[in-house]
Amino acid sequence: DCLDLPPNIIKKLYAHLTTRHRKIYQSFVTNTLEDIRTRTGKLGTRDIVNAFPYMQMALDNPSLLLTHSDTLDSDILKEVNRYDFEKDHAKVDLLLDILEERIEENGERGIIWVLHPDTAHKLTHLLQKYNPLYLIGEIEDSQRMPIIEQFKKQTEHKVLIAGIPVLNTSVTITEASFQVYFERVYNFSQYWQSIARIHRIGKSKSSLTYILIYNETIDIALDINLQNKDILNSKILSKEFLTLDEWKKIFNASDEGKDILNW
DSSP: OOOOOOOEEEEEEEEOOOHHHHHHHHHHHHHHHHHHHHHHSSOOHHHHHHHHHHHHHHHHOGGGGGGGGGGSOHHHHHHHHHOOHHHHOHHHHHHHHHHIIIIIITOOOEEEEESOHHHHHHHHHHTGGGOOEEEOTTSOHHHHHHHHHHHHHOTTOOEEEEETTTSSSSOOOTTOOEEEESSOOSOHHHHHHHHTTSSSTTOOSOEEEEEEEETTSHHHHHHHHHHTTSOTTTTTTSTTTOOHHHHHHHTTOOGGGGGGGOO
16 A cells, blocks of 8 residues: 555557458357357357367467367368468567567567467567567476576566466566566466566556457457456356347357357
């Protein structure tokens, strides 16, 4: 109650799926819902909610679906194999614009938050000119603090790419003046704790938090869930939050596949 920190300004930036990404996402979501209905005889709220993180993979990084290639139909598999992270992931353009402004124009440093290790690797390769460091689950515990200290002390590292489940507690990184959520988790506690890594005691200037969201996708449900402190299991599918027509947009249901959403 006594702390008087500079503000943390949160900016939500919205992107639209590229044509290839939309086709993958739409097909994967529709197939997942069809599979639920086939297995259970209905589309129950709990089954749909439990499938959210699975469906989210098609949105966050379609390359992850290749680990489930035996369950994909041939059309989805063909599009996933053609998927180019840099060209087909519209959030990449938003991220590059942010980094150009914050780093190249203002000389700042920041954290990019991800969920999936594969995304961290792809961003590390893509952002080489910013000399990025990354800290994800595959990094051994003994190596994690040295990486954090390297980022804090060596200013040539302009970006730290961090996994939310790995770096959401116990560290202060006020050397970063901004952070970008390229991906997020459904776990409110992990997410909220991660936000505070750069907005802590010792901060003398305002912080900027950018949240990248795909419009008319399950990203909207994720945002509502986190904004309302983890309502997913109780109310997220109720008409109090989103109508059936809005859910159809979020699932990107095609005209041919809309009937499946009449749960």
